[in-house]
Amino acid sequence: MKTPVEQSLYERLGGIEGITSIVDDIVENHMSNPAVNKRFLPLKDDPQHFAEVRQHLINFLAAGSGGPEEYTGKDMLSSHKGMNISQGEYMHVIDDIMKALTKNNIDEQTQKDVLTIAYSLKGEIAGV
Structure with missing residues (x-):
């Protein structure tokens, strides 16, 4: 067995199953967060588009973390x-x-690694 x-x-995010669960929780958090939910709640009105966005998020996180999944969506910019998107919303x-x-239950080091990646994307997402 590999060490962390x-x-x-x-692998540390739990593979595709773990990433899918994480993405579902992220989306739910966004939907219930009054600071950003106006951007996400409209997705519920179009289930097909919502499913596409959800799958893009799963594939983006999976491919970006070293998994075999392929991300075929647009680049972040x-x-x-x-x-x-404001700095506060980000x-x-x-x-x-x-x-x-x-x-x-993602360990602290893995959380820090994800946070580093998220901050590295800030310039392609916030204020563009």
Whole structure:
């Protein structure tokens, strides 16, 4: 068995099953967070689009963490351009992600690794 240091981020997040659970919790957190839910609640009105966005999120996190899944969605800059996401909204989204990781019993180092990645994407998401 691999030690946590030898495991990929994908493995530490629980593989596709763990990532799917994390993404579902992130989406639920966004839907119930009054600081950002206006951006996410409309997805409930279009179940097909919601399913597509959810799958893109799962594939993005899985592929980006070293899994075999392929992400075929838009890059972060293209998918967020024109949304005028504020720095405050971005921080709320980060908080929602961290809550989901905690809920799914993700260890502290792995949470820090995900946080580092999330912050690295900030310039492609917030204020574009």
